[in-house]
Amino acid sequence: MSKTIVDYFNSAQCTGFTWHRLPASQGGWLAGLNDEYVGKALRLLHASPVRDWTVDELAREVAVSRSVLAQRFTELVGEAPMRYLATWRMQLAKQMMREGARNIQDVATRVGYDSEAAFNRAFKRATGSPPATWRKGALRASVLVGVTLAGPWSELVGTLLRLTADLA
Numbered sequence: 001m002s003k004t005i006v007d008y009f010n011s012a013q014c015t016g017f018t019w020h021r022l023p024a025s026q027g028g029w030l031a032g033l034n035d036e037y038v039g040k041a042l043r044l045l046h047a048s049p050v051r052d053w054t055v056d057e058l059a060r061e062v063a064v065s066r067s068v069l070a071q072r073f074t075e076l077v078g079e080a081p082m083r084y085l086a087t088w089r090m091q092l093a094k095q096m097m098r099e100g101a102r103n104i105q106d107v108a109t110r111v112g113y114d115s116e117a118a119f120n121r122a123f124k125r126a127t128g129s130p131p132a133t134w135r136k137g138a139l140r141a142s143v144l145v146g147v148t149l150a151g152p153w154s155e156l157v158g159t160l161l162r163l164t165a166d167l168a
Contacts, residue, residue: 032073041062051112
C-alpha cells in the first residue's frame with residue numbers, strides 16, 4: 001500500500017521538521033496532525049477513504065464526542081470532516097485518472113462511491129467538469145509536460161504543475 005502525505009509527515013523522515021510549531025492562525029490538515037483527536041481522524045480517513053465514514057463513527061474510533069471532533073476538526077483543518085473526506089477522495093480520483101489505467105467505474109469504487117453516477121455528480125461538483133472530460137485534459141497536460149520538459153527537474157516541475165492545476 002502506498003504512503004499518504006499524512007503518513008510521510010508522521011514518519012521518522014520528518015523528525016526534524018517543525019510542523020508542530022505552526023502559528024495558531026495557520027490551518028489545514030498539517031495543523032490538524034498536531035492535535036491528538038484530529039490527527040488520529042486524519043490518519044483514519046487517509047488510511048481508509050473508501051470506508052463509508054460518518055462523523056459519529058469517526059468520533060467513536062478517535063474516542064471523542066462527535067461534537068468535539070467536528071468542532072476541533074473544522075477549527076484546525078478549515079472544513080468539516082466529511083467535507084475533507086470528499087475532497088480527499090477527489091484528490092485520489094484525480095491521481096488515479098492521471099495514471100490513465102482505470103475506467104471511471106473502477107475509480108469511483110476505489111474512492112468510496114457505490115455508483116458511477118454518484119461519483120460523476122460529486123466529481124463535477126468538485127471540479128466543474130465530469131470525470132471523463134477532466135481525465136482527457138489531465139492526460140493531455142501530462143503529455144505536454146513530458147514533451148516540453150527534459151532533464152532531472154522535469155518530474156518535479158510536472159508534479160508542481162499538476163498540484164497547481166488541482167488547486168485551481
